[in-house]
Amino acid sequence: MSEKPNDAADRAKSEAVPLTRVVSNLLSRNSYTLLLLLVFGVEVGVGIFVIRDLRTANVEAQRMYAGSVLGLRRIGELQYQAQETRRSTLYALTTNDSNLQVEYADQSREADRRVTDGVREYLEQARIPREVEIGQRLRLDWSAYLRVRDEVLASILEGSTREAVQLDLTGGVPSFERVRQDLEEVKRLYDEQASQRLAIVAGSSHRSVVRLIAVLGFTLLFASASIWAIQRSKMLSEVQLAKLQMDFVASVSHELRTPLAVICSAADNIADGVVEGKEQLTRYGVVIRNQTRQITELVNEILLFASTKEREVRYHLRPIKVQQIVESVIENTAELARSSGFVIEQRVDPDLPYVRGDLSALSQCLQNLIVNAVKYSGESRWIGVRATVDQAHGRNRKEVRISVQDRGIGIAAPELSQIFEPFYRSPAVSAAQIHGTGLGLPLAKNIAEAMGGTLSVESELGAGSVFTLHLPVTEEAQLQMAAAAPGLDQLQKS
């Protein structure tokens, strides 16, 4: 087998292809799980959005309560205390008892202290310029009123009632009116802010509802689509399986009919006395024996595939020398190759490590690949068998690669993912009257996987194909090999 110049690139390609296939297989095998995970992920994502919306609405509602409802309550209290300040001052006018007048003055001062504190708090909490402006104006107007109030109180306590009334009418009433208007403006501002926040809360709630509905709708749609896709996939699988089974039956019938017809014809000739002489009888016997063997092999292949598929086969795993596997296969297929005029070129790297596997099964696997190469090689009549050791792609271990290469008809790219499906027959192959059961490659693949390895393919339509068996090199196999040495080679050869 000749080494290509771009061998490294080919090798990289051959390593990349199995990875994509592995991913593809993983996806196809776990499609339901992935679908469920996807739905779950969507649900979680949507849930997070809805929770975020609800939380925003809640925060806005709390802000509205803290900023507006509490603010309105506070401003109501300020209005009451401002009125109380003025009321107490005027009450002092209603009596001549100095003791009572002092009490009223006390009450007025107590109330005005609360108003002053409230205005200071409002200014401390003011954020927007309008709040600050109103707060500062309120503070100034309130101070102005208090100055007049002090004069009025002093006049009342001095006994100058007339002067007190005059002062209140000229100074107290207008200044208190300004305070009242300021407080009304603060209240209006709180109302406006409350309205704005209410609008924000309403908007947020509306958004939440819309999103929730959208999410539920999407989920419903997605779930429906998923169910439909699953059902369709199942149906298609069943249809495909039925078609494959029918194809298989047709193929097997054809495969059986040909040797049976030959056997039947030979038997008829013998029974009818057409066959005369020992030599002719022997020739007919050989024909019958060969055709019977062909039928037996076909039936065995079917049974073997069924048993590997059901994992009924119990492989005897042990350390095997790679050279031994290759030699065994070449020996088994030598007659077939010779009779078909094929040249098998083998190239096995020296000092290949041992692999752990079942010799018979691995031989069967490689034999299927070589038989396929013989079938589909066309006129090239050349088959290459190569065994190497290399780093496993994406894994921290080494693997032995045994590849079977032909220069035959090749496989179209879209069919590469289907050729390992049981009973699959390429339309091109069927059209070319190349008979087969469609079980050879699936059987080889099952065996490879049972040995802990994989089977990969590279092919180009019209240029040929390379099937590679990847077998892991395990430390366990090396250890067993070392333990069994040196008599192991003799044992295996025997």
Added chain:
Amino acid sequence: MQFGPRVLVMFVAAVLLLKAAPGRSFGGAGYAQTTSGQSLAIIVNQSNPVENLSFTELRRIFLGERSHWPNGRRITLVIMPPGEPERDAILREVCRMNEKDYNNHFLHGLFTGEVFASPKTLSTPVGVRKFVFNVPGAIGYVRTADVDDSVKVLRIDGLLPSDKDYKVQMQARPAK
């Protein structure tokens, strides 16, 4: 030894006097503080610019003979009701009058126009203090223990209540 009714009456009177002597129970205000050795603080509003008064000026003010402060504010005199030890002390030490003469002085003064306004009467020291706090032109008196930051204490002849030789005392000073 025999005791007659006169002796008995004298004994009861002596007991009552002993009980009354330590505190100011006559005024009915119930202060437990002793009056002995206490000064009376003359208080004005914190806004009043006056810091010091001569004893003569003080007397004129308490007799209603002065109507305005130097800053033009009307003077409002605050006193306590009759029977209170503080009032007794002021009448005795400042006005040098008894209750009857004081009342007559104001009645006469208001009638003749010599006195401009009758004093305001507050029943408690706290009331007096609050009144002074509220009225910029007010002047009153309280015991030194009843003074706080809301009012200003005036010097009399340059002396504060805590100073020696301060003249406005609760207890009559012994004659020199």
